[in-house]
Amino acid sequence: MTAPDSPRRSGLRGFGHAGPSPWTDLDRPPLDEAALRRDLLVPDGLWTSVDVVAETGSTNNDLAARARAGAPQGAVLVAEVQNAGRGRLERQWSAPARSGLFLSVLLRPEEVPVERYGWLPILVGVATASTLSRVAGVEVGLKWPNDLQVEIDGAERKLGGILTELSGGAVVAGLGINVSLREPELPVPTAASLVLAGAEVTDRSTLLRALLREFAGLYRTWTAAAGDPHTSELLRAYADRCTTLGRQVKVHLPGDRELVGEAVAIDGDGRLVVRTPDGARRAVGAGDVVHVRPEPR
Ligand code: BTN
Numbered sequence: 419m420t421a422p423d424s425p426r427r428s429g430l431r432g433f434g435h436a437g438p439s440p441w442t443d444l445d446r447p448p449l450d451e452a453a454l455r456r457d458l459l460v461p462d463g464l465w466t467s468v469d470v471v472a473e474t475g476s477t478n479n480d481l482a483a484r485a486r487a488g489a490p491q492g493a494v495l496v497a498e499v500q501n502a503g504r505g506r507l508e509r510q511w512s513a514p515a516r517s518g519l520f521l522s523v524l525l526r527p528e529e530v531p532v533e534r535y536g537w538l539p540i541l542v543g544v545a546t547a548s549t550l551s552r553v554a555g556v557e558v559g560l561k562w563p564n565d566l567q568v569e570i571d572g573a574e575r576k577l578g579g580i581l582t583e584l585s586g587g588a589v590v591a592g593l594g595i596n597v598s599l600r601e602p603e604l605p606v607p608t609a610a611s612l613v614l615a616g617a618e619v620t621d622r623s624t625l626l627r628a629l630l631r632e633f634a635g636l637y638r639t640w641t642a643a644a645g646d647p648h649t650s651e652l653l654r655a656y657a658d659r660c661t662t663l664g665r666q667v668k669v670h671l672p673g674d675r676e677l678v679g680e681a682v683a684i685d686g687d688g689r690l691v692v693r694t695p696d697g698a699r700r701a702v703g704a705g706d707v708v709h710v711r712p713e714p715r
Contacts, residue, residue: 466492534645
């Protein structure tokens, strides 16, 4: 989980380290690579390889290297633990082994103009939120741009996040979801996990399979529409899940600037449109959003 000021915990046994045996914590069984391959590598499917590694630095880094070496679209790399996981805005992402889903996918959306690639992190967010809501039975929202959020006792908490990067002409989309994190393991009190949110299903293989299938369907629709967020209905699906719309927000912008106002829309480039107290509308492409008022829209 992203924790800007928390120290790396990779030195502790069971934290940020694969540990001696993947079966030491029976609440956290390992993923079955062979079963995932059997179910996901289907003829004419999007996914072309599925690898599960016991430990790596960052799945995003690994797939970025593969992308630079010319790997084809559709590679999926899952790590049981990362020892140098990265989050948005230069933050770290660290979580105990097998406590969540930590993966990256390699995409080459050749039918889509590069200026629309910015919709991919949103697409990953929509696919993930919708899969978790449907399969785990927990309502998952998206804080702009794509923090996965759940509500626990009336408070919005972060369940996971997405980090998308360009490499070797490909897009590497990384996703981290906290599945079985327990309260004392949270990097910050505002983090959450599916278990803490009372999910009905917490089996990581089930969730991963469902998520990759859902993503593949949405990705096909989006690429067939040449990345158009309107005709592919991606913008509508995102707006339906976005917990930021209609809220009073404070946006921390790059360069230590801040913007305060009401989040009124998502524009055709996926930017958040904020109406400031003087009535002006400002579109924001990158930044960290804080929902100022706690009540939901
Ligand atoms: C965020 O800051 O909210 C994004 C976190 C993204 C974490 C995932 S875990 C798998 C992939 N590999 C990384 O190093 N980061 C992403």
